[in-house]
Amino acid sequence: MSTVPETYTIPVGPLHVALEEPMYFRIDVHGETVTHVDINAGHVHRGIEYLTTKRTMLQNVVLTERICSLCSNSHPETFAMAAEQIAGIAIPERAAMLRVVAAEVKRIASNLFNVALLAHLVGYETLFMHVMQVREIAQDIKETVFGNRMDLGAICIGGVRYDLDEETTGFLVAALDRLVPEIEAIVATYRTNGSILGRTRDVGVLTREQGLACGVVGPVARASGIAYDVRAVAPYAAYDRLPLEVHVLTDGDVWSRAMIRLAEALTAIDLIRACLRDLPDGPTRLAETPDIPPGRAIAKSEAPRGELIYYLKTNDNPQPERVKWRVPTFMNWDALRFMLADAKIADIAIIVNSIDPCVSCTER
């Protein structure tokens, strides 16, 4: 007669119905409680870092935009910031404001996407479909103002590629006015709905100390009581002149991370409105496409998932000598070991989703 062992190892991934992107977890469980997590990465490595050294600076603005779809504006923006730093360029004021508009529109869509997936993983499909439908308003903004649903093509070295005219501004304002009550209703639902609260409160807890030890960034850090936001501590573009509110919660559970994302979506709308109000006239980019001299620079920005750092080294060639980026997920997935400790098997997908992993950014 055989007996079932009390402890065994289960694979989650690399292709798993509950994961957005390929990621492989080897999870040791005791009964249905997680005892040990082994993270195995590299399934979507495409060699983009190498490829950037084979493309010119102007081509790389487009290439970096295609590293990842959800933070597709943050990559070229930070890349351009590094290039501008090497060349000693200051972008025009209107361009700085328009960069904020593009970044915050992406933040709304990205955060709503993650919050929608949370509802899907909880099994609340009606709410999932509804949040995705609300996100569709942000998608319409992207298509109407920028010309594409995901890759905005908003950034160029020395400014921005797009401009707001009366028609697109009107569309943007009207769409934001539609978004606010919808997001507020979603916030109220996530605050009160029993299905959501039951699956997310006190699940996947990351304490402040653990968060600091892992160096987590973005909404994951801010949900664990770490008030770190690049837009506030190292302002770039026009963030130092805008009313930026940094949201912090202290519980560090899955629910707190979702609430931070929703609050930041609302803050993003405030920031866009402030930009539209203060938008000065003037050029949206430098008159000439600048040449980037040899040099090196580090630039960082706050992507929807957290701090994104670019290192750029140029030489006399039109191609950069080295481009390296550190994405927020790289810091945040380390914290999964703490979040998944003693979790139930059923909560694994919810916890993994709560860091909003962007595997294609991390493994490029």
Added chain:
Amino acid sequence: MNVLSLLGRNLTQGPYTEPFPFGPAPTAKRFRGRVTFDAATCEGCKICERVCPAGAIRFSKAKDGLAFAVWHNSCVFCGNCEFHCPTGSVHQTTDWHLAHEQARKYAMVEFGLIPNQTCSECGATALATAPSLRGIAPPLSAEEAVTLKSLCPKCRARFLKARRAKP
């Protein structure tokens, strides 16, 4: 948000999705779709080929001129070509109807030809590119522009030098 009121709203409003292909699918004016090329205004600077990150744009020497091709199956629709084009000769339309049968995969190409011409001054064979008009002061008249276009590069330079020398 009350789910029942949400359901009621959805019942009265009907589906959020577009009825395409049974109805029209609204497309934004700024949508970045199929690329078109206007050989008549092209200066032949080839910046579009250099900035294209996908290598979808290719210029090649042809018997009768300079051939332009953009391969839509390689194109990533980033709009870098249109953004950097000094004359607006490369333009992204709002046409997104690019689905095609496998048999047509080599037909998804936009071709253009900048033809050769015989220089009206010296008789040499040269490309009939649009002359670069930026920085020319005072701006060329319509007849001057036609004359300038009919010249080869050397004669164009001579024409402009002579024009600058005029009091």
